Amino acid sequence: MSNTTDLPQRSATISVLVENEAGVLARVIGLFSGRGYNIDSLTVAPVDDAGNRSRINIVTSGTEMVIEQIKAQLDRLVPVYRVADLSKQGPHIARELALIKVVATGDNRIEALRLAEAFRARVIDATTESFVFEMTGNTDKLDAFIELMRKLGLAEVSRTGVAAIARGTRVI
Amino acid sequence: MSTTTQTQTAIDTESAPGAEILLRALKDQGVEVVFGYPGGAVLPIYDAIFNQNAIRHILVRHEQAAVHAAEGYARSTGKVGGVLVTSGPGATNAVTGLVDALMDSIPIVCLTGQVPTHLIGNDAFQEADTTGITRPATKHNYLVKRPQDLARVVHEAFYVAKSGRPGPVVIDLPKDILIGPAPYTPAAVALHRSYRPQTEPDAGQIARTVQLLKTAKRPVIYTGGGVINAGPAASAALVKFVRKTGIPVTSTLMGLGAYPSNDPHFLGMLGMHGTYEANLVMHGCDVMLNVGARFDDRVTGRLNAFSPDSTKIHIDIDPSSINKNVPVQVPIVADAGRALEALLAAWDADPAPSDRVALASWWKQIDTWRGLDCLKFTQDMTPGAIIKPQYAIQRLYDITRELGRETYISTEVGQHQMWAAQYFRFDQPNKWMTSGGLGTMGYGLPAAMGVQIAHPDALVIDIAGEASILMNIQEMATLSQYRLPVKVFILNNQYMGMVRQWQELLHGGRYSESYSEALPDFVKLADAFHGVGLRATSVDQLDDVIREMLACPRAVIADIAVDQKENCFPMIPSGAAHNEMILGAEHASQGASVTDGGLALV
Numbered sequence A: 001m002s003n004t005t006d007l008p009q010r011s012a013t014i015s016v017l018v019e020n021e022a023g024v025l026a027r028v029i030g031l032f033s034g035r036g037y038n039i040d041s042l043t044v045a046p047v048d049d050a051g052n053r054s055r056i057n058i059v060t061s062g063t064e065m066v067i068e069q070i071k072a073q074l075d076r077l078v079p080v081y082r083v084a085d086l087s088k089q090g091p092h093i094a095r096e097l098a099l100i101k102v103v104a105t106g107d108n109r110i111e112a113l114r115l116a117e118a119f120r121a122r123v124i125d126a127t128t129e130s131f132v133f134e135m136t137g138n139t140d141k142l143d144a145f146i147e148l149m150r151k152l153g154l155a156e157v158s159r160t161g162v163a164a165i166a167r168g169t170r171v172i
Numbered sequence B: 001m002s003t004t005t006q007t008q009t010a011i012d013t014e015s016a017p018g019a020e021i022l023l024r025a026l027k028d029q030g031v032e033v034v035f036g037y038p039g040g041a042v043l044p045i046y047d048a049i050f051n052q053n054a055i056r057h058i059l060v061r062h063e064q065a066a067v068h069a070a071e072g073y074a075r076s077t078g079k080v081g082g083v084l085v086t087s088g089p090g091a092t093n094a095v096t097g098l099v100d101a102l103m104d105s106i107p108i109v110c111l112t113g114q115v116p117t118h119l120i121g122n123d124a125f126q127e128a129d130t131t132g133i134t135r136p137a138t139k140h141n142y143l144v145k146r147p148q149d150l151a152r153v154v155h156e157a158f159y160v161a162k163s164g165r166p167g168p169v170v171i172d173l174p175k176d177i178l179i180g181p182a183p184y185t186p187a188a189v190a191l192h193r194s195y196r197p198q199t200e201p202d203a204g205q206i207a208r209t210v211q212l213l214k215t216a217k218r219p220v221i222y223t224g225g226g227v228i229n230a231g232p233a234a235s236a237a238l239v240k241f242v243r244k245t246g247i248p249v250t251s252t253l254m255g256l257g258a259y260p261s262n263d264p265h266f267l268g269m270l271g272m273h274g275t276y277e278a279n280l281v282m283h284g285c286d287v288m289l290n291v292g293a294r295f296d297d298r299v300t301g302r303l304n305a306f307s308p309d310s311t312k313i314h315i316d317i318d319p320s321s322i323n324k325n326v327p328v329q330v331p332i333v334a335d336a337g338r339a340l341e342a343l344l345a346a347w348d349a350d351p352a353p354s355d356r357v358a359l360a361s362w363w364k365q366i367d368t369w370r371g372l373d374c375l376k377f378t379q380d381m382t383p384g385a386i387i388k389p390q391y392a393i394q395r396l397y398d399i400t401r402e403l404g405r406e407t408y409i410s411t412e413v414g415q416h417q418m419w420a421a422q423y424f425r426f427d428q429p430n431k432w433m434t435s436g437g438l439g440t441m442g443y444g445l446p447a448a449m450g451v452q453i454a455h456p457d458a459l460v461i462d463i464a465g466e467a468s469i470l471m472n473i474q475e476m477a478t479l480s481q482y483r484l485p486v487k488v489f490i491l492n493n494q495y496m497g498m499v500r501q502w503q504e505l506l507h508g509g510r511y512s513e514s515y516s517e518a519l520p521d522f523v524k525l526a527d528a529f530h531g532v533g534l535r536a537t538s539v540d541q542l543d544d545v546i547r548e549m550l551a552c553p554r555a556v557i558a559d560i561a562v563d564q565k566e567n568c569f570p571m572i573p574s575g576a577a578h579n580e581m582i583l584g585a586e587h588a589s590q591g592a593s594v595t596d597g598g599l600a601l602v
Helices: A024-034 A064-075 A106-118 A139-150 B002-013 B018-028 B040-050 B063-077 B089-103 B130-137 B147-162 B175-179 B203-215 B225-229 B232-245 B276-284 B336-349 B356-370 B389-403 B415-423 B444-454 B468-481 B497-506 B522-528 B539-551
Strands: A009-019 A041-046 A053-063 A080-085 A092-103 A122-127 A130-137 A154-159 A163-166 B015-017 B033-036 B056-059 B081-085 B108-114 B140-143 B168-174 B181-183 B219-223 B249-251 B266-269 B287-291 B311-316 B330-333 B407-411 B459-465 B487-492 B532-536 B556-561
Touching (some): A009 A024, A009 A064, A009 A163, A024 A041, A024 B130, A064 A080, A092 A139, A106 A122, A106 A130, A106 A139, A130 A139, A139 A154, B015 B018, B018 B147, B018 B175, B040 B081, B040 B168, B056 B468, B063 B081, B063 B089, B063 B444, B081 B089, B089 B108, B089 B130, B140 B147, B147 B168, B147 B181, B203 B336, B225 B232, B225 B336, B232 B336, B249 B276, B266 B276, B276 B356, B287 B336, B389 B487, B407 B415, B407 B444, B415 B459, B415 B487, B444 B459, B459 B468, B487 B522, B522 B556, B532 B539, B539 B556
Parallel strands (some): B033 B056, B081 B108, B108 B168, B140 B168, B249 B266, B287 B311, B311 B330, B407 B459, B459 B487, B487 B556, B532 B556
Antiparallel strands (some): A092 A154, A092 A163, A122 A130, B015 B181
C-alpha cells in the first residue's frame, strides 16, 4: 500500500472490445467500483455490423502498477476480447461531444456566440434568451470552452465521454 | 449401428423440456453428483431428477453448505462441483459459498432457479437479482433468457469454471425456460469466442528463470494452490524439480500437500502462522520462484519489508495476479504444471552448473533456523492434565498415519485451522480442504461431506473449533441421511480462539464477545443427529477417543476440551515483516510488536 500511493499517477485511455451481451457493462463498472479504481469517463456502443461486439472506452488514472492491474483485471473478464491501453501504445486520438446550453441576453449572449465561433462550436438550438452549442474535441478543449461559458450564463452541460482510437494503421 | 446413430441424431435436434435438456447437458459434462435444495422455481429440475438415475442429488440442509460440499468434492477430485438451489433466498444463501470458491479458485457450477422471464423485475415471490448479486461473487454468470441458449450456456459454464484460473459460475434459470421446450446442442468443439486463457509458458522467461536459479546463492521456491489446481502431475513435477535442484520449498495454506511435508526440502508453511525457517528464508532469499501463489497479505506481511533483496519470478495462470501486490522481475503467465515441466526440461538443457557451494551454505543457515524448532510445545502427560490443541492434532496425525487409510482433512476457520496446517502433515495433493482466501467459518463440515461423497471409503475428518462448527451444524442431518461417516474433531476451548488471541495480543486482553457462554453438549448433539458423540477432557483420554472415532463406521463428533489460553505461534503480527515473528512461550520472546498501522489491518 504505502509503496503504491507515493508513486506518480498517470491518466490512461483504455479501449475494451467486448461481447455485446446483457450485463457486460455492469461487469466492467462493477470491477472499477469493487476494486476502487477511478473512472474519469466511460463510453460504450456496438461497433460491428451485426451488433455483436461493443467498444468501451475508459479514461482512468492511477499509478503504473494500478493501470496494469486494471488492464489485467479487464482482460480476464469472460466476455472481453481485447484490452488496449491507447495512451501507452502510441499516438491516439480522443474526442468527445458536448451539448452546452447558455441562457443569456445582451452582451453576454453576443460574447457567447463570438467565443463559440472561435472554438468552432455549432449552434444547434436558439431562442431569444438561449443557445445550445454542439462542440466536438478533446477533453481539454471542451473544458476550456465550458469554463468560459460559466461567466456568460452557462445553464446545463451534457457530455458523451471520450471515444478514442489509435492513429495510423494500428488497430486494437 | 447406423440406425442407432440416426436415432441419436434425431433426438439431438428434437426438443425436450428445458429441465431435461439441462440434465442431459450436465451428464454430458460428466456430472455425477449435485448438492442442492429444492424450491418453487427449480421444481421442474427436481421433477426431471426424479425420473433419472445418472445424476445423484445430495439434499443439504442449507444452500451455503451445498456450495461448500461441492467445493470439497471439487478439491478432492479435481472435477467441477455441481450445485442446485432455488431462486431468491436459495441463491442469496449460496453467495458465501460462491465467494469462498472464487477466492480459493475452486471450479463450481451453481444452478439457481429464477422466476419466469415475464416476472423478472416485478419483485415476484422469491425473486432476487441473482446475476446482479453474484456478479462480483463469481468468475462469470449467466441468465438464460431463451430456450435455444440453455444447452450452450451449460457447456460454456463448465468450460469457464474449470479452465484458466478456476472459479464458480452461476447459471440463473427462469422457471419458464425449465418447463418450455428447448433444443439440445452438444458442447462446442470450437474455441470460446473471447475467453482463451494462456497455459503454455514463454520459453525465454523459463530459460531466464533457470539461469537465475542456477546462479542464485539463496534461492527459495514458494508454491500455492495453483499447483494443486494444475492437477497431481504438477505436484509430481514440483517434487522432481525440487529434488533435482536442491532448492528449499515452502507452501501457502492453499498449497499444502503439493510437496510432501516430511521431505527435508520442505520448510513448512509460510506466512502469518508459518514456520520460523520458512519466513526467514523468504526474507533472506536472493531469488524467489513463486509457483501458483498470489502474494496474499497473509503471506507477505508488511509489503515494503517483504523479501527486500530478492529477484522474483512469478508463475501464475491469471495475469492479474502478477504485479498486483509485489512487483516481480520475471512474470510467467502459464499453468503451474506446464511451467514446472518446462522448467525441468530447461534445467537439464542448460549446461551451466548451479552454485552448489552457495546452496550448501544456505542450507546450513536454514538448519540453524530449523534448530529453533518453532512449533515446539510442551504437553503435560500427567493423567488428568489438560490437552494442548497442538498435541491433539499431532496425535490425530500420528494415529491416522498408523492406520494407513486414505485420509482427507477439512477445517473450519481459526486457531484450529492454523494448528491443523502446522501439525497435520500432508504428503499428497487434494487431501487438504480449507477456506483460505475468504476464511469462512462453517466451511469444514459441508466440505468434508462433499469429500466423503466423492470418496465413500476414505477417512474424512473435519478439524473444527466449537464456534465454527455451529455455523453449519445442520449438515449433521445430511451426514445421517446419506450415512456419511465424517469425523468431526472439535478442539473445544470455549472461545473463538483466533479472535481471543488477537484480543489478547492487540486489544489489551479485552475479550469482547469472544467467549461462548452457552455451548451445546456436543456428545448429545451428535446423538440427536443419529451420530456418535465422544469426549476427551484430559490427556490420558485423548488417544482412546481418537481411536474410537476413527474406528467408528458412523458420523462422529469428538469433543476435545483443550487449553483455553493456548495461542497460535509463530505469528507475524499485522503490519510486521517476516523477520519480526512472535514466537511461542517455548522460546525467548523476540522483538516484534504490533504497530498502530498494523492494528488497522485485518
